[in-house]
Amino acid sequence: MMKSSNLGYPRIGEDREWKKALEAFWAGKLGEEELRQQLQDLRLNHLRKQLAKGIDVIPVNDFSYYDHMLDTAAMFGIVPKRFPYEGGVVPLSVYYGIARGTKDAAASEMTKWFNTNYHYIVPELDGAVPVLTENKPLSAYREAKEKLGIEGKPVIVGPLTFLKLSKGYSQADSDAWLSRLLPLYVQILQELANEGVEWVQIDEPILTQKLSVADVNRLKNIYETFAASVPTLNIMLQTYFESVEQYTEIIGLPVKGIGLDFVHGRSGNLSSIQALGFPENKVLGAGIIDGRGIWKSSLREKLGLLEELAGFVNPERILVQSSCSLLHVPVSVAYETKLSTELKDALAFADEKLDEIVLLTKAACRNLNAIPEEFQENERAYLTFKFSKNRKRDDIQQAVATIADQQLERKLPFSERYAAQQQKWQLPIFPTTTIGSFPQSAEVRKARQLWRKNEWSQEQYDDFIRKQIDIWVQVQEEIGLDVLVHGEFERTDMVEFFGEKLEGFAFTQNGWVQSYGSRCVKPPIIYGDVAFLKEMTVEETKYAQSLTGRPVKGMLTGPITIMNWSFVREDIPREQIAYQLAYALRQEVEALERAGIGMIQVDEPAVREGLPLKEADQAEYLSWAVKAFRMATCTVQDTTQIHTHMCYCEFHDMIHSIEAMDADVISIETSRSHGELIHSFEVNTYTKGIGLGVYDIHSPRIPGVGEMTSMIERALHVLDPKLFWINPDCGLKTRGMKETVESLRNMVEATQIARSNHAATV
Ligand SMILES: CN1c2c(nc(N)[nH]c2=O)NC[C@@H]1CNc1ccc(C(=O)N[C@@H](CCC(=O)N[C@@H](CCC(=O)N[C@@H](CCC(=O)O)C(=O)O)C(=O)O)C(=O)O)cc1
Ligand SMILES: N[C@@H](CCS)C(=O)O
Numbered sequence: 001m002m003k004s005s006n007l008g009y010p011r012i013g014e015d016r017e018w019k020k021a022l023e024a025f026w027a028g029k030l031g032e033e034e035l036r037q038q039l040q041d042l043r044l045n046h047l048r049k050q051l052a053k054g055i056d057v058i059p060v061n062d063f064s065y066y067d068h069m070l071d072t073a074a075m076f077g078i079v080p081k082r083f084p085y086e087g088g089v090v091p092l093s094v095y096y097g098i099a100r101g102t103k104d105a106a107a108s109e110m111t112k113w114f115n116t117n118y119h120y121i122v123p124e125l126d127g128a129v130p131v132l133t134e135n136k137p138l139s140a141y142r143e144a145k146e147k148l149g150i151e152g153k154p155v156i157v158g159p160l161t162f163l164k165l166s167k168g169y170s171q172a173d174s175d176a177w178l179s180r181l182l183p184l185y186v187q188i189l190q191e192l193a194n195e196g197v198e199w200v201q202i203d204e205p206i207l208t209q210k211l212s213v214a215d216v217n218r219l220k221n222i223y224e225t226f227a228a229s230v231p232t233l234n235i236m237l238q239t240y241f242e243s244v245e246q247y248t249e250i251i252g253l254p255v256k257g258i259g260l261d262f263v264h265g266r267s268g269n270l271s272s273i274q275a276l277g278f279p280e281n282k283v284l285g286a287g288i289i290d291g292r293g294i295w296k297s298s299l300r301e302k303l304g305l306l307e308e309l310a311g312f313v314n315p316e317r318i319l320v321q322s323s324c325s326l327l328h329v330p331v332s333v334a335y336e337t338k339l340s341t342e343l344k345d346a347l348a349f350a351d352e353k354l355d356e357i358v359l360l361t362k363a364a365c366r367n368l369n370a371i372p373e374e375f376q377e378n379e380r381a382y383l384t385f386k387f388s389k390n391r392k393r394d395d396i397q398q399a400v401a402t403i404a405d406q407q408l409e410r411k412l413p414f415s416e417r418y419a420a421q422q423q424k425w426q427l428p429i430f431p432t433t434t435i436g437s438f439p440q441s442a443e444v445r446k447a448r449q450l451w452r453k454n455e456w457s458q459e460q461y462d463d464f465i466r467k468q469i470d471i472w473v474q475v476q477e478e479i480g481l482d483v484l485v486h487g488e489f490e491r492t493d494m495v496e497f498f499g500e501k502l503e504g505f506a507f508t509q510n511g512w513v514q515s516y517g518s519r520c521v522k523p524p525i526i527y528g529d530v531a532f533l534k535e536m537t538v539e540e541t542k543y544a545q546s547l548t549g550r551p552v553k554g555m556l557t558g559p560i561t562i563m564n565w566s567f568v569r570e571d572i573p574r575e576q577i578a579y580q581l582a583y584a585l586r587q588e589v590e591a592l593e594r595a596g597i598g599m600i601q602v603d604e605p606a607v608r609e610g611l612p613l614k615e616a617d618q619a620e621y622l623s624w625a626v627k628a629f630r631m632a633t634c635t636v637q638d639t640t641q642i643h644t645h646m647c648y649c650e651f652h653d654m655i656h657s658i659e660a661m662d663a664d665v666i667s668i669e670t671s672r673s674h675g676e677l678i679h680s681f682e683v684n685t686y687t688k689g690i691g692l693g694v695y696d697i698h699s700p701r702i703p704g705v706g707e708m709t710s711m712i713e714r715a716l717h718v719l720d721p722k723l724f725w726i727n728p729d730c731g732l733k734t735r736g737m738k739e740t741v742e743s744l745r746n747m748v749e750a751t752q753i754a755r756s757n758h759a760a761t762v
C-alpha cells in the first residue's frame, strides 16, 4: 500500500500565533515558561491537524523557536565565542542572541535558504568544539507519541548540508569537521533507534548541487557510517528544490529511502529514474505535490505521474509526499473570504496540499489507472482557472514583445553619465544615504489598519503619512544625511504595495509565510498579465522632495524582486512575467522623473534568490533578469541617477550580471556577513558606485562609530573611494525610532572621520 507523508509544516500558526508569542517574549511581555507552553500548544495543533487529515508519516522536529539551522548548531553547542555560553543546553537568551544580536555581540549572519525567501542563521564553526547538548529530534518524537499517540518521523538537517552551509572553517578542514560532527549525529540516531523510531528524515538539499569528488566521498562516508552504526533505523535521505546531481552515487547509498522532488526537479529526477532505474530495496519519497507553490494540482495529472513512477518502483515502496517542507506556503485557503471564487478554487496552501496528498494516496492505493470521482471537482476548478479569460491582456503582451526587442541601454556609458550626475548633485565624497524604509511603528500600522477598515478616510490616512514624511525628512536633515528618502510609510511591504497597485495581482488576507525569524511576508499572487494602472509612488516622493533642498531618492521595487517574492502563475514563462513587470515599472520610473525626482532606487534584493540551482540554467535566467532591470530603468536622462539595492545573499557568482544591470549606484548588505561580501565588488570586477552597508539593521543593537569606521577603512582597501557611498545594510522598517536615529548619527560621524582621513586622496 502506498502511504502519504509530509516533509514539514508551517510554524507560524493559522493566525501567526508563533510570531506573536516570539515577539511578546522578546518584548518582555511573556515569560519563558509561557512561551514554551504557547509554542508547544501550537506544535501539537499542527500535529493533530496532520493526523486528522490522514497523513500516514508525520514529521516532527520541523518546528523551531527561530530557525532550523540555528537549532542544529545549538543542538551541537556551536555558539560563537562572543556570546556568554559555558556548555550544556543553549539558553534561550543565547539562542536568540545569536539570531538577533545583543547589546554586546553582533548577530550571526543570516542568508537565503537555497532559492527561497526563507533566511537561515549561518552557523559559525570557528573555535567551536561540538558536543551533543540535547537530542531535539528525540524530544520531538517523544512529545508527539506521548501527547497524541503519533509515531512521528523526526526531521534533521543532514551533516553534509549543515557543513556546506556553515562558515568559519577552511575547505581543508572539512574532513576534520565531519569527524567531529558525525559521532554526534550517530548518537542522535542511535538514541532514536533505541526509542523505536521507524523513520528519520535527513534533509540533504545540498545534493541538488554539483558535488566535488571529495564531497561525494564525504557523503558516502556519512551514510555508510550511519548504516553501520544504526542498521535498524530507516533513513529517508530527503532532497528538494531541484533534481539531484550524482543520481547514481545517491541511489547507491546504504539508506532505506530516498526523497526526490518531482515538481521543481521533475525532468531531471524522472529521466534519471527512467534511464537508471531505482533500487528494488529502497523506498521512494515521491515529492509530487508542490511544497512551495500555491496552485492546486491537477490530481489527474499527478496520478499519471505516480503511475509512471510505479513503472519503475513497486507501489508498495512509494511514499506520496510534498516536494519540500510546507514552510514556504501559507497555512490555509479557508480563511480567504475576498478572493474571486475562480481564483480561490485554484489555490492550495499547506492544509489543502495535505488533502491533495491524502486523496492521491487513497486513489493510488485503489487503482492507479482509474480516475476517481473525488477528482472531478479538482479537475473542474483547475481547468476553469487554467483557461480563464480574466488573465489575458493582448495589448500588454504586444507592447512587452516590442520593447523586449529593443536596445535597452542608457544613452551615455557609466563614467560619462556619473560625471554629469556628480556635476548636478555636488555631493561630498562618501555620500550618505539610507535604503528606503524608516520604522513601521505601531502607530503607522494602526493608522493603516484604521484606514483599511474604513474607520479613517483616505484624507485622514494621507495626512498621517505626510506627517510621518515631515518628521523623517527633518530627522534626516538634522542627522546630516546627504541623500534622503521619504520613508515608505505608506507601504505594508515592498512587494505587496506594488502588487496592490498593478493589474494582474490578487491578495490574500492571511497568506503569511515566514521570511526570517518572526518576520513574515504575505506574497501577492500574480495570476494574470501585469499592467500599470496609475502612478504608485509619485505623490509621496514629490511631497518629501518639496520639504528639502537635498535630493530625495524615489523608491521602487524591481521587476525580478516583485516576481520572486510573489506567488506566480505557471501558464507563461517567468521571463515574460518579469518583462511585464519591467514595462509597468518603467512607466513609474518615467513618472517620477517627470515629477522632478532625479535619483531613483530600484531595489533588487531577490535577484540572487531566483538564480536556478543548476549551473546550466543560470546564465539564461541572469540574462533575462538583467534585461528586465534595464527595461525598467534605461529610458531616464543621463543626469538621473539610478540606484539599486541587494541584501542577504551571495554576490560572487553573479557579479558580472550585477554590473550589467548598469545601475549607477548599488547599495549592498555587508555588515551582517562581517564584510565578506565586499570582495566581490573589488575595483577590478565592479566599476560603478557602491554603497557599503556599514551596520546590521536586523539587530536592535546600536553600532558604535569605531566599528563602522573600521568597516569603511577595510572596504576602502579594495574599493574606489570616488565611487564609495555609505549606508545601513538594508531598510529600517523593523527598527524603533530611537535606535534608528542613534545608529544613523553614528554612521554620519563615522563618515566624517573617513572623509577627513581620505580628503587628500580623493
Ligand atoms: C527585505 N525583506 C523582504 C523580503 N520579502 C518581502 N516580501 N519583503 C521584504 O521586505 N525578504 C527579505 C527581507 C526580509 N525582511 C523582512 C523584514 C520585515 C518584514 C516584516 O516586518 N514583516 C511584517 C509584516 C509586514 C506587513 O505587511 N505589515 C502590515 C501589518 C500586518 C499586521 O500584522 N497587521 C496586524 C494588525 C496591525 C498591528 O497591530 O500591527 C494584524 O493583522 O494582526 C502593515 O504594515 O500594514 C511582520 O509583522 O512580520 C518582513 C520581511
Ligand atoms: N527599500 C526597501 C529595501 C529592502 S530590501 C527598504 O528599505 O525596506
Ligand SMILES: [Zn+2]
Pocket (backbone or CB within 6 Å): 435, 605, 645, 646, 647, 729, 730, 731
Ligand atoms: Zn534590503
